[in-house]
Structures are given as structure tokens and as C-alpha cells.
Amino acid sequence: MKIIIIEDESLVAEDLASSLKSSNAEIEITALLGSVKEAIAYFKNNPQPDLIFSDIQLGDGLSFEIIQTVPLNVPVIFCTAFNEYALDAFKANGIEYILKPFSAAELKIALSKFHNMQQIMSGQIAAQYQKAMETISNLQQPVSSTIMVKYRDRLLPFTLEKIALFYVEAETTVMLAHNGKSYSLTESLEDLEKRTNSFFFRMNRQLLVNRNAIADVTDYFPRKLKINLSFPFHKDIFVSREKRSKVLAWLEN
Structure with missing residues (x-):
């Protein structure tokens, strides 16, 4: 199974890659991408993986912006520090997530859910990204000035x-x-x-x-x-x- 990691902290990305490979010998990390710009350039010129692990807030924007530029039909598991309540919309739309700091056990559970949901998620990634983008954008707006x-x-x-x-x-x-x-x-x-x-x-x-x-x-x-x-x-x-x-x-x- 080929996996791409989108994470702007290199140490976190390397730790995640190591944990994933340790959890399943069949996993191949095909790329570590550190920004929205880098991910867009990569997906325009390279084949899509089986699965993406991605942080939400990158140094140059939200990872949801990638799908607005490059059509992706790839399930995504978010590794994020956002509070759990903010991710209810992701669960409702089939996007899995793990909260930082994550453990090896949480990674295995997330991968297991991915395998179980793979057929359901196929073809729905764009809609899931749009819903997630709307949710985070709403959360970022101030309630009052x-x-x-x-x-x-x-x-x-x-x-x-x-x-x-x-x-x-x-x-x-x-x-x-x-x-x-x-x-x-x-x-x-x-x-x-x-x-x-x-x-x-x-x-x-x-x-x-x-x-x-x-x-x-x-x-x-x-x-x-x-x-x-x-x-x-x-x-x-x-x-x-x-x-x-x-x-x-x-x-x-």
C-alpha cells in the first residue's frame, strides 16, 4: 500500500512514516510533502497513492486547498491538533482522523477503519474535502469582534x-x-x-x-x-x- 504524508513539521512527518512502516511491512511511503504548494506540484506530475495522511493547517494554508486545485480521489486520514468536536463533520462524511500526539495503536485503528471504509469512500473525496473546508473555515471566524x-x-x-x-x-x-x-x-x-x-x-x-x-x-x-x-x-x-x-x-x- 502506497502512502503519502503531508505535514509541515519534518520531525513529525518522519516519525509518522516510521510508525506506519513499523505497523505494516507492506506500507510504502512514496513522498513526504511539507506544504500546500509542494503537494499541488507533486500531484500534478505524479500518480496518486492509495492513502494520504495529512495535517490540516500547513505553513502556507489548509490542506483542503489542495483538492481545489488538483482533483484527488484518494482517502485521507487527518493527523491534527484540532479539538475533537471540530471534526464531527469529517466522521459524518467518512474522513478518518487521529489527534496529535498520536500513538502506534491509534495508527493501527485508523488504518483498519480505512480498509473497512475504502469502498464507501471511493469517489466521494471531493465532497468530503469541501465539507471539511467549510467546517474549519466556520470555526476560524470570530464569534464577535x-x-x-x-x-x-x-x-x-x-x-x-x-x-x-x-x-x-x-x-x-x-x-x-x-x-x-x-x-x-x-x-x-x-x-x-x-x-x-x-x-x-x-x-x-x-x-x-x-x-x-x-x-x-x-x-x-x-x-x-x-x-x-x-x-x-x-x-x-x-x-x-x-x-x-x-x-x-x-x-x-
Whole structure:
């Protein structure tokens, strides 16, 4: 069985390839593709595999965009960090997925389901991609461009551009505005991440940062990034090597 992996983190792609080959000696990894652009170029000039393992959010866009350019009739198993609730539409349309970080057992289960569903999925890939694209696009839209903050006996409206970042400290969610004032919130970072738009990025478990709050980034050993804000902040902000390429692509776009 020939498999192609679409993943922008080379270490994750290599680990997945190794795990797949260990789970089944008949598996052949025919290509490791790291971007939407690279995948489109590859599929235009090479035969399609039996199965694709793909991340959803790549450095230059969503993997669903590949099908909009190159007609594919190949089942896809998504390896993604998206919350499970966001993938109900994929299950309803026959697309399998595993959540990062994945285990060897999860890979075997996903492959088994692929074999069982192969006949059902044949010829339906384009429709499945379109449904998945619509689902993720809807999730990426902000519920509101304003965050209401309770301060004493008042409710203060803050538009997103006035908010520098959200962070968690002592199990409390805090909003820091560009005017230097901070406010405690009852919402979790997960809830706020859903409500903010593409100008905010979840740097790590404790921080959700606005693009216009960032002065620059610096390399930090090994293969991590340090986020330098345009104002003093009491915490150093580091980005893991797994998120490095996504953060850089987010800043560029």
C-alpha cells in the first residue's frame, strides 16, 4: 500500500512514516510533502497513492486547498491538533482522523477503519474535502469582534485590536490591553481562541497573542522561537519547535 504524508513539521512527518512502516511491512511511503504548494506540484506530475495522511493547517494554508486545485480521489486520514468536536463533520462524511500526539495503536485503528471504509469512500473525496473546508473555515471566524470585560460594577467593551494578549496565571485567565491595563476573565483560553480571529495565535498553553503586540522573534536553542513583545511583559514567551513554522507563516501572512 502506497502512502503519502503531508505535514509541515519534518520531525513529525518522519516519525509518522516510521510508525506506519513499523505497523505494516507492506506500507510504502512514496513522498513526504511539507506544504500546500509542494503537494499541488507533486500531484500534478505524479500518480496518486492509495492513502494520504495529512495535517490540516500547513505553513502556507489548509490542506483542503489542495483538492481545489488538483482533483484527488484518494482517502485521507487527518493527523491534527484540532479539538475533537471540530471534526464531527469529517466522521459524518467518512474522513478518518487521529489527534496529535498520536500513538502506534491509534495508527493501527485508523488504518483498519480505512480498509473497512475504502469502498464507501471511493469517489466521494471531493465532497468530503469541501465539507471539511467549510467546517474549519466556520470555526476560524470570530464569534464577535468585541470582548466584554466585567470591571467592578461595569461591563467594558474591548475590540480585538485593543487587546495585546490573553494569558493564564495561577489558573486565572487575564486579558492585557494595549493601554497597559489587565483584567481577569471568566473565559478559558480555549474559548477565547475560538472567539478571536487570525490576528491572534496560541503560542503555548498559557498565551494567546495579538500580531500587533509582537516586535520581533528570535531563534532560541534548539529550534525554538522566542517572541519579543513591543512592551514590557513579566513572562518570556517561547514557541516549541513543533509550532515554529506555523508561527513564522502566521507572521508573514
